[in-house]
Amino acid sequence: MKRIRLFLIAVLFVAFALVSVHAASVKVIANASVAATAVSADELRSVFLEEKDALADGSRVEAVIEKGGPAHEAFLKEYLDKSDSALQSYYRSLVFTGKGAMPKTVGSDAEMVAYVAKTKGAIGYVGGDASAEGVKTLQVK
C-alpha cells in the first residue's frame, strides 16, 4: 500500500512538473497601451484568428506572430490548436477572400519584444525564458 502511495505521489509530481514546464514554454506579451492584465484562452484564440480586434475590457489589439521556432510551435499547440501550415492557410484564406489580412510576422523572440514594445495595441508571445523587458506579460486564464 505504501509503495502504491509513493508511486502515485511520484506520478503526480512528474505530471505537475510536466505541466509547469509546458505552461512556462510560452508567455503572452502586449504593448503597455493594452489595459488588460489577463486574457482568456478563448479571447486569445479569437484575436489571433482575427475574429476579434479588441479584448473584453475594450483594449484594441493587433496580433503579431513569429515566423517559426519553439515559442511559435508552443503557442500554436497551446492556444490555437493548429499546425503552422494550417495557420498559414487560414490567414491566406482571409487575405484572398478579402476577409482579413496577414498578421505582422517577426523572426525571433527578441524581434517580437522589440516590435510589441513600440507598437500600440500589439499582442504577441515569446518563449518562457525570453526577456520581456519593455512589454507587459498577460496572464492567460
Add this chain to the structure above:
Amino acid sequence: MKSRLGHFVLAAATIACLLPAALYAQDIKVWDHTIAFHGFLTQGGIYTAGNNWLTMDTNNGSGAFTEMGLNVSTKLTDKIRISAQVYDHNIGQLGQWHPTLDFATLDYKFKPWLSIRFGKVKTTLGLFTDTQDLDFLHAFALMPQGIYPIDVRDADIAHLGGDIYGTISLGHKMGSLSYTGWGGHRYDSIYSGYPYFLQARGTQELRYDGTQYGGDLRWNTPLKGLLVGASRLDEDLSGYGIRLGAPNHEQSKKDFTDQFYGEFTYRNLTIDAEIKRFYRDHLIRNLTAEDSSNVHSWYVSGSYRLNKWVQLGSYYSHYTITSTFLQITDTSTPGGHDYDKVVTGRVDINRFLNFKLEGHFLDGYGFGPYPNGFYPQQNPVFAPSTKALVLLSSFNF
C-alpha cells in the same frame, strides 16, 4: 500529349524562376498606411482515360489549366479595411483569359458580433465556396466536384452587394456562433460552364445574372476542432442570348441551394463532410418550355499532413442530377450521376510553392443543365467511366 504537358512543365519552371523575386515585394508604405500585395499563380495538367474532362482534350493530355490572381489591401482605420482582387483563368474552353474582379470590398467592424462589408463580396456558402478558386489553400488539386464544380464556380462565388456578419461567443464553454447574411446581384461569366453547356444545344448566351440572397450559420462547438454549419442561397435569375438566330430568354421560377457541413481537425488530421441540394425550376426557350433540375451531392474527405512538406488526402464525392426537360430521371444511369473516388499527395517545397498529384476514378458523367465537367463538345459519345491523373503546381506570395 507531350507538347501539352510540356506547357505545364514550362509554366512550372517559370513559376520557380519568378518565385524569389516575388516573395519579398509584398508591402509598401504610403504615408501611415501599409498597402499589402499578394498574388497567386496555378498551372495544372490533366490526363484522362475515358471521357475528356473540364472542356479540355484530356484524353491526349492537356496543360490548358491556368489560374492567377493579384490582390491588394490596406487598413484605412482600426475599423475600416479595403481590399480587391483581380482574377484570370483559362481552363480548357472556360475563362478564356478574360480577367474578372474577384472581389472589391470595404469592410467595417462595429463589434466582433456585428460587422458589414459591401462591394463585390465573396459569398460565404458551405465550407469552401469563397476559397474554391484558391488551389494553394487546399490539400486537393480539384475540390469535390459534386459540390464545388470548377466549371460553374463563378455562379455562386461572389455577389455585388453586401454582407452583415459577426461572431458571438456563447459562453459557458459552449463555443461560438458565426453568422453571415448577404444579399446582392450575381453576374455569371459568359465563358462559364452553363453558357458552354447551352452552346451545345444551339444557344449563345450573352448575359446571365440575377439577384441572390442567403445566409450561413456555423458553430465552433465546445469539442475542440469541430465545426458544424448550414447555408442557404436563394436566387432569381434571367438569361438572354441568341437561339437559332433569334433572341432567346430564360427566367428562373425557383432557384435555391441548401448546404450542410462539418469539419473536424485534430493536430495534422482534417476531416470534412458536406451535403448539398441544388434545385432550379426555370422557364426556357423564350419561356415556352420548363425545366426542373434537381442536384443532390455530398462528399467526405480526409487529409493528413505527415510533416511540413508532405500531405496526403482522399475523398469520395457523390453527385446525382435529374432534369424534367432532358428527361433524366434515373440517377443510377451514368448520365444521371458522377461518383468520384480520389487520392492525392501534396508536396510543399516551402510556404509559397507546392505541387499536387491526384488520381480520380469517376463512375458516370452526370450530364445535365447543371454541368459537372463533361460536355458533348469534347465527348461526341460519352464513356460510362473516366480515370484521371491531375498534376498541379501553385505558388502564392
